[in-house]
Amino acid sequence: MRLSIIEGIYARVYSGLCMIGSGFVTKFMVLLGASPLQFSLLSALGQVAALFEPLGVAFTHRLPRRKWACVWLTAAGRVLTMFLGAALFFTARQAGIWFVLAVLFLASSLQAMGANVWIAWMSDLIPLKIRGRFFSRRNQILMLAGMIVSYVVSIYVDMFESTGGFLRWLLVESVGLGKWFVPQNQATFLAWMFVGATLIGLYGLKILAKQPERPLKKVAKGRLRDEYSQPFTDANFRRLLVFGIWWMLATGVGSAFWGPFMLKNLGMGMFRMQVYATLHGAASLFSLLYWGKFIDRFGNKTAMKICIILGGLNPMFWLFVSPSNYNILLLEGAISG
Template sequence: MGRAVPQSGSELRRTMDISIGEGLFSQIYAGLAGHGSVFVTKLAYHLGAGPMQFSVLSAIGMVSQVFQPLGLAVTRSLTARKRAVIALAAAGRALTPLYGLLPLLLPRRDALDAFLLLFFAVTSVLAVGTNAWMGWIGDMVPTRFRGRFFARRNQVLMLVGLASGFVFSAAIDLFDPHPGLVASWMSGVLGLPPLSDRAGTAFLALFCVAGVIGLAGLTILAKQPERRKVVETAPWGSMMAKPLREPNFRRLAFWGVWWLMALGIGAPFWQPFMIGELGMSVLMIMLYGTISTIAGLLSLRAWGRFIDRYGNKNAMRLSIIMATMNPLFWVAASPSRLFLIYGEAFVSGITWAGAGIVMTNFVLSVAPKHEQQAWSGMFSALTGLAMMVTALGSGALMPGAMSLLGMDLHPMQVLFLVGSIARLTALIPLSGVREQSVPFTAVVRRIQQFAAVRVLNLTAVIHPRR
């Protein structure tokens, strides 16, 4: 299966091409049924979820990361990871249609509880497989290429996620009691009667499609090359504890815990705020996602080159500064000021395009060779638990409404404001992480020089010398 030979350029290109091909199916699956999917949030809303249930739903995606270290337990005695990755992914994705079946079989309240439990089981199984996949990709793609590899992969995947999201959003909005302009127009053109009483059937069809697409992608993943791995003979507990004995991992984990706790503040309520307080349909939310995706696509190549040239740490600094600004748009948003949400979408797209690559690549870049899977699993477990704490706390300790600068803030907006402040403080522990990269002051000077040159060029165009 794997080959213990030096990696060739053709093998690397094949790895990249197949990873992108398989990723298309994974992206559609994740957009429909993964953690953070607007369709998953919409199902919970349909089942009558409140603030605490939304907090639990958000926390599930984070606490499932605690199971990532089990990926090493599964693969440590193997010489190859492919079969384990495919088996774990297949097990999780095959259960997805049950999301839509539960509301048809159980009363709404029982269906909501059963859905949350099932969602936890599926995301946990998939998290174990993700850890094994990270070790697989870490072996196949050299460090010097990873920034560009993930940038190129994410660029294609975001386009596909964008297109598929629009199609399924328009379809699911047809079954909403308040379908929005586009879905209402489609209903009129097609001559459809009101379909809100068939929403349960629509969700069943949606999650069945998600499961089929997710499983189909694994047939492509099976073709991806694999390099034979070393069989780990050390006890699993010792291997997972080893990163904690490394000072640089402790610094990285300390920053990761701090950062994810900051992101967890208000995290369960972005989409519920859109649906419940701003009155946005699924298609309107997808428009937000479209703007964010386009911004991310335009910036991905630049982020990849920036990371390969200046390092993950400097890229993360810029991402943190930008991420601090994002919640402030939401603090000022209202049904009459939706343009602020769409403006934030552009900034958010650039921000998370860079942060997404860094979070994938950071651990791989600082971990010792052959220990990347253990480092990645432990890092994901610690940061997932950290974000879970503040996500659950956001629902359990929801603040009251308040007035600020003449604006009446909803309790969710108060959380967004607190989260903005907390995000900026993550720059403090990041400074302690050691990575071979250009000093951040040099990066700032390079950006200033670039901006100065652009201004001079623009001035020359506006006021040419005669």
């Protein structure tokens, strides 16, 4: 279980820097000149890629072990993000934007397949009676690590738009980098950051490969088609599917534009966005102290009902924000966490 936490830290840092949902990817798209349609596609790619998760079953259907299928599928997805910065080599910026979207789609699809295998693998390792508490504690540690790294990177990203101040002098001018930290080099910095984040993610897979795997129980396996259709015979699964579709429709309408709205309309820098994310993450860390025990005692369904009610209030805050009062979002970030 300790290895799972260490590997998870590398995975969280990687995804926080260069995967769909990362503020740094959104910033890169803003610098490339992405349109609202392209931002909406960026947001949708994560959900579309999730459709490939069932293919993970196909990869492991006849395999005696799941570990290496998980590692190699995830590695294939992660290595692609190393090339996100290649969008800067396109003479037509629109072509570069579509290149970024294509890379993220392929990377997310492959990692979604690997994630499905990982869930089954970890479920065999973690006893059911402590699973809720373990993953709550694991998520706490992962969130904290991801926030720290994202804060540091966001400070340096904002240095490209800063013209003075003690922080710029300390981090940039004092080491002779003042001439390089200018706005026209910001996208290049992000491109190299994607390379570094990818290497971090790949090293995390080296740790994941050391994770033990319990031998699969020998059971008669039917046709792959039957395994895919079996969940649909469960009434609870069908209800969960309907809820998932409804929730994605509800959140997907606006979630694509939150990041671009902060950067372009409200004039927030990456550091300010990280403050917002920190409040969200800190509230999550605090609540996870109780959610694990709550879920173990009352179940996931009750916890989901509470979260849905609170989550429905969040969009209301965005109706009243402007460049002069966007601190209102700090309260929204805390509630959403």
